[in-house]
Amino acid sequence: MKKGLTFQFLSYDEIGSLNSSDRIKEILRIVKENKILLIEGKMKSEEQAMLIQKTMQEIDKKFQGIEIATIEGKNSNAFVNVINSLEKMIFGDRSGFTVIGPASIVKEIKKDPNKIELFTKK
Amino acid sequence: MVIKEFFNIFFSMFKRKKLVRLGFYGPVNAGKTSLANRISKDFTGEELGTVSKIPHETREIQIKEKVKIKKGNKELDFNLIDTPGIATKIDYTDFLKHGLSAKEAKERAREATQGVIEAIKWLENVDCVLVVLDSTENPYNQVNITIIGNLAARKIPVLIVGNKIDVKKSSIKRIESAFPQYKVIGLSALTGNGMEEFYNELFNLVR
Numbered sequence: 088m089k090k091g092l093t094f095q096f097l098s099y100d101e102i103g104s105l106n107s108s109d110r111i112k113e114i115l116r117i118v119k120e121n122k123i124l125l126i127e128g129k130m131k132s133e134e135q136a137m138l139i140q141k142t143m144q145e146i147d148k149k150f151q152g153i154e155i156a157t158i159e160g161k162n163s164n165a166f167v168n169v170i171n172s173l174e175k176m177i178f179g180d181r182s183g184f185t186v187i188g189p190a191s192i193v194k195e196i197k198k199d200p201n202k203i204e205l206f207t208k209k
Numbered sequence: 210m211v212i213k214e215f216f217n218i219f220f221s222m223f224k225r226k227k228l229v230r231l232g233f234y235g236p237v238n239a240g241k242t243s244l245a246n247r248i249s250k251d252f253t254g255e256e257l258g259t260v261s262k263i264p265h266e267t268r269e270i271q272i273k274e275k276v277k278i279k280k281g282n283k284e285l286d287f288n289l290i291d292t293p294g295i296a297t298k299i300d301y302t303d304f305l306k307h308g309l310s311a312k313e314a315k316e317r318a319r320e321a322t323q324g325v326i327e328a329i330k331w332l333e334n335v336d337c338v339l340v341v342l343d344s345t346e347n348p349y350n351q352v353n354i355t356i357i358g359n360l361a362a363r364k365i366p367v368l369i370v371g372n373k374i375d376v377k378k379s380s381i382k383r384i385e386s387a388f389p390q391y392k393v394i395g396l397s398a399l400t401g402n403g404m405e406e407f408y409n410e411l412f413n414l415v416r
Contacts, residue, residue: 132358136329139297139355143322152298155351190298198349 092123092192092207099127111138118189119150123205129157129183138187154193156203157185228275228286229415232335234328234360236352237264237294239343240372242271243398245291249273251404257291263307265321267293270331280408285415292331293324295352332359337366337414344371344379344395348387357388368414371395374403 095117102110111134117124130138135155142153159182186196186205197204233241246256258271273289299321304314338360342348360367369388371381374395381395394410396403 132355132362135351135355136332136359139295139352140326140329142297143299143325146299146318146322151300152296155297157351157354190300196351197347198351199347
């Protein structure tokens with residue numbers, strides 16, 4: 088039987104109200120189900136560091152870790168940037184997105200300023 | 210004038226000399242320990258840790274205390290803090306390819322996971338950081354972005370070191386365009402090429 092890839096989208100509304108620790112638990116729970124997660128919004132650097140620490144704690148025979156990439160939501164228009172900053176203050180940061188996949192499936196996520204490529208293991 | 214000079218000398222006798230806690234951070238196998246060894250050897254004659262082609266050779270924080278670095282008329286005492294390479298994944302079977310037994314590979318993987326956790330914890334205990342990157346690799350790597358983002362969030366001064374400039378496909382320009390807001394120095398910890406400019410920038414970093 089052919090195996091497919093499963094992508095799961097997590098909107099900001101689903102995890103925005105959780106604290107960092109619970110958010111990371113939820114992310115790892117989904118990734119450990121061998122799903123590739125697309126999260127609305129860019130994870131903060133401090134949260135990414137916490138995610139790496141938590142991932143390291145959970146590595147075992149089955150779970151080898153994660154591949155992660157964050158994509159900026161850029162806009163060159165100054166007016167739109169001001170509106171976005173206000174929106175961030177009121178509703179939280181929904182700009183950009185974060186891709187997280189299990190290392191057993193995702194070999195590498197290559198990123199450069201203009202594109203993102205996700206390579207899977209055979 | 211003479212009185213001012215007298216007070217300067219008098220107070221400098223009691224002033225505690227600044228000790229800078231310099232962290233070496235970066236992804237696995239970028240050459241953090243090689244650079245820490247080169248600096249330590251240049252100024253103390255002793256190395257700090259062992260270097261290997263097998264990933265995750267440094268799995269514990271290694272510290273060389275009170276390394277006096279001199280450059281021209283400048284002089285500062287540093288604690289060199291070499292940290293394990295930060296990674297988002299560790300697969301023990303990767304170590305088998307380097308000739309380790311299954312038992313050794315599993316143990317190395319277990320220690321490596323602890324090393325990553327410790328390295329991140331130690332961000333609280335450094336005054337400034339050298340982010341050591343392999344200049345032959347793509348710098349747009351999430352581990353690099355996470356490390357630099359965390360240092361920026363903690364307002365810790367950063368100097369990015371592009372190591373391995375002795376290798377043909379090395380590109381410092383690629384690192385500079387990935388992190389345009391940071392000073393990037395290219396060097397080879399292996400050959401020592403670029404170390405003079407590096408020491409100059411190190412003093413600018415801790416100014």
